[in-house]
Amino acid sequence: MLATRGLRQTPEEAKLERLSRRSFFKGAGAAAAAAAIAPGCERPPQEVQSKRSPYTFLNADEAAFIEAAVARLIPVDETGPGALEAGVPTFIDRQLAGAWGAGDDLYRSGPWQPGKPEQGYQLPFTPAELFRNALRAIVEDLRKANRGSFAKLKAEDQDAYLRALERETRDLGGVPSNIFFESLLEITIEGFFSDPVYGGNKDMVGWKLIGFPGAYANFYDFVDQHGIAFTRPPMSLAQDAIGTVHVHPVNAPRTAPKSQ
């Protein structure tokens, strides 16, 4: 549900609110129906419904690391929710499972040679391969050191472990740890601040935190009201920012004139 913060709701917001309420009741109805199944056929009683959608790329060990790590990179604190609360692990999972994870923005021809940092990324791994190799190596590393899982470490030990990844270049399944850390931090910030349609920035918490209005399309009347506090709630791609459909306004001649 959208926070209206005392401002007038637009018709779009009202519609969105109605929609989300309707889908909530639909879900509740399904749960009631499930409860009416004959004794003996029911599934084991479920805990409270999972807070996130199921992962399609990350396995349980990887997910546990990612959830704990992003919660340290952008923690929940007095300023508001952090990356975990914003659903960033879901964002990361979907990115790695999709075209970007498969390397759809990478030139992938060899030969593969190490270069200077200013020549950019030169590893042969797609993002999905990079995360899988590094995450597997991290889980193994902690197991070997008898430290258990990253998620079970104390917050300060998690921070120290992450700082070591950031500083060092030790090998994580072919991936230097600093490259993995950089990739993890980058995708965490992307997940925290990108549109909620991608699975992170849940309820636009990242945008609300800093006061970014999102996909909002028109500041013409505000831009010369210097220093105005813009407090309207942000807007996601899931909403129509203008509420209008553009028609083609071009009044071009039917045939091109031959001379000016």
Place this chain on the structure above:
Amino acid sequence: MATRLAEVDAVLIGVGLVGTLLGRELTRAGLKVVGLERGAARHTVPDFQAPQMHDELRYAVRKALMQDNTKETYTFRHTVSETALPMRRWASFLPGTGLGGSIVHWNGQTFRFQADDFQQHSRTIERYGRKFIPADVTIQDWGVTAAELEPHFDRFEHLLGTSGKAGNLKGKKIAGGNIFEDPRSREYPTPPQKEPYGSAIFRKAAEGLGYHAYPQPSCNLSQPYTNPEGLRLNTCTFCGYCERFACEHYAKSTPQTVLLPVLLKDPNFELRTGCQVLRVNLDSSRTTATGITYVDASGQEVEQRARLVIVGAYATNNARLLLLSRIGRPYDPATGRGVVGRNYAYQTMSYPQVFYDESVNINPFMRSGANGTVIADFAGDNFDHAPLGFIGGAYIGEIMTNGRPIGFHPVPPGTPSWGSAWKQAVVRHYNHTSTINVHGSSVATRQNYLDLDPIYKDAWGLPLLRMTFDFPENDIRMSAYVTQKAIEIGRAMGGRQVVGAPRKRPYDITEYQTTHNTGGTIMGTDPSTSVVNRYLQSWDVANVFVIGASNFPQNASYNPTATLGALAFWAADAIVRKYLKSPGPLMSR
């Protein structure tokens, strides 16, 4: 075996800004023109519509509108002694692809280069002496003057509807405009855009220091405008999704909004998309082009014969096409001989930041691509370089374009890069920081150039273009001087803290700087130091014209698009009025 298609009057390689302008001029002259575009056809409706266009992840971060680098990228190294490696992801600069070209995702900054820019070599010698030019610097005159280009600048601005304020109308200086500009024949077609908060603070500070602030000339329009083609543009809404995005409002001047709807209806024009041009074909004498060979959208090789070939791709790709077609002698940095790939230049940028108290709401998201206020007091040769020992300069401006938070979340130096302290600093400074842009020139040097890579190939098996570049000492000194001036203005802007550093070596392709790559097929009046003559006609193959920022012998302090547009009109004029009447070289070798 390639399919061979019947000869047409002219073929355009690329249907971006250059292809669209030339297509219109040539079809109007009665020619049958085929336009070949490697990317997809795309139009404001339905391709650029909101809210989907307002997606930072898809367009700004994952760069959905850019050249498909999985198929075709560049390799890069700093010096000839190193091995160039492929740019595996875009970052430093962003060439576009698709109908309308890179201009679809531009910001709309529409500056004219200055008279001294076009004659940088001779004016430098005249004012400072021959010894003033460093030994490695290969700047040269363009072979065309600001006065010759004025009517073409004027025509370009009126086609696009540019919003701005004149500073020199027919020789009469006008306060509030750019008083350093060369005489213009008319006022801008539309008035300046509204001035955002940070820009207004900058104006006050700059004027207080005695500088001449003026509104940045913008192709995000300040009011509705109907251009000479009968196409109507709308008022820009300051949505903050301009560069790297396409405009859904018909408020940014692009081929789609100013010309394509007319061109595409012309029966003399045929657009073919999904066509990757492999080379320009020459006859056995190698002095006449017979047409071009391309691979069509279904993967079939096609030979299109043509009487006239316009090479109008992105700057770097123009240079590559000539090298792949073996037109003109490739440049050799060891000897300094050869021309194709010579004088590759860039832009020398720096970005001081002013951090304010939380009471000052900068509202970085209420911006347009080309809004804001600038000064040209340190651009080009507008100041005395004699005691400074460098050539060139920069304009300085508060011209923030957006507050999109994946890319923009400024924090002061010393802030940790993650954790609660980082998060709190982002919250504290996001809406209370103003960025100043120092947009610096780039001299050409003997060591910076383009050639074909010996190892890496594109998806069609052809060599990638190799870029050898690092910032010349001259430009490092220029940036040190002008960035300091920008920091002084920043200090006068009333913030708590001003942070900034000049551009330093090494050039880093992982940091976005600008998509202002110039040179490689430069223009001139001497065939031993230029690829095309002053009409942008190949010295070697008279029915090939090469048009783009690749013609710039070196890069100036300003954004290149208006100068590129004026050059395109200048070349089109020479083709229509001179070449078509008597096909052959327009200048003797």
